[in-house]
Amino acid sequence: MAYWLMKSEPDVYSIDHLRSEKRKTDHWDGIRNYQARNFMRDQMQKGDLAFFYHSNCAEPAVVGVMEIVSEAYPDHTAFDSQEKYFDAGSDPDNPRWVMVDVKFKKKFKTPVTLADIKAQKKLSDMRLVQRGNRLSILPVTPVEWRHILKMAGES
DNA sequence: GCCAACGTTGGC
DNA sequence: GCCAACGTTGGC
Numbered sequence: 609m610a611y612w613l614m615k616s617e618p619d620v621y622s623i624d625h626l627r628s629e630k631r632k633t634d635h636w637d638g639i640r641n642y643q644a645r646n647f648m649r650d651q652m653q654k655g656d657l658a659f660f661y662h663s664n665c666a667e668p669a670v671v672g673v674m675e676i677v678s679e680a681y682p683d684h685t686a687f688d689s690q691e692k693y694f695d696a697g698s699d700p701d702n703p704r705w706v707m708v709d710v711k712f713k714k715k716f717k718t719p720v721t722l723a724d725i726k727a728q729k730k731l732s733d734m735r736l737v738q739r740g741n742r743l744s745i746l747p748v749t750p751v752e753w754r755h756i757l758k759m760a761g762e763s
Numbered sequence: 764g765c766c767a768a769c770g771t772t773g774g775c
Numbered sequence: 776g777c778c779a780a781c782g783t784t785g786g787c
Contacts, residue, residue, distance in 0.1 A: 617772095
């Protein structure tokens with residue numbers, strides 16, 4: 609069982625979008641970064657938990673929790689030239705990109721903002737707050753996980 | 764294999 | 776909208 613943080617721009621896809629999906633479940637498509645892909649492909653497991661993080665917005669923050677409910681499988685949006693994340697270099701017989709299914713678990717009453725996280729000395733090693741980290745999928749340690757839940761008033 | 768040019772991410 | 780920090784691409 610591992611913990612993760614997954615970023616999404618709320619204007620594009622927010623935690624409310626995920627919550628309003630049928631069965632509160634959706635696929636996490638559009639990852640086009642090898643490091644992020646490798647995390648999904650090699651390390652993510654069904655039953656893992658992930659923070660939903662709103663990025664590139666007025667108040668960047670961890671806004672809730674979701675569960676990984678599938679293994680990694682090919683991201684079909686890479687094969688469709690009409691798709692934003694189309695990749696002509698991804699061969700359907702040997703897919704370059706993968707995605708996982710995620711299920712909404714909870715939305716925090718109080719989001720834990722990036723500013724809040726940066727203000728916590730104990731979280732200064734979090735990959736999220738290290739200089740210039742643009743990875744959209746990041747591992748979170750159990751200690752960091754519990755700390756942020758506490759900050760959200762969820763424990 | 765190097766590296767300049769270019770594109771993207773994401774905080775501010 | 777700006778810009779720093781990266782990741783990727785492609786010429787050589």
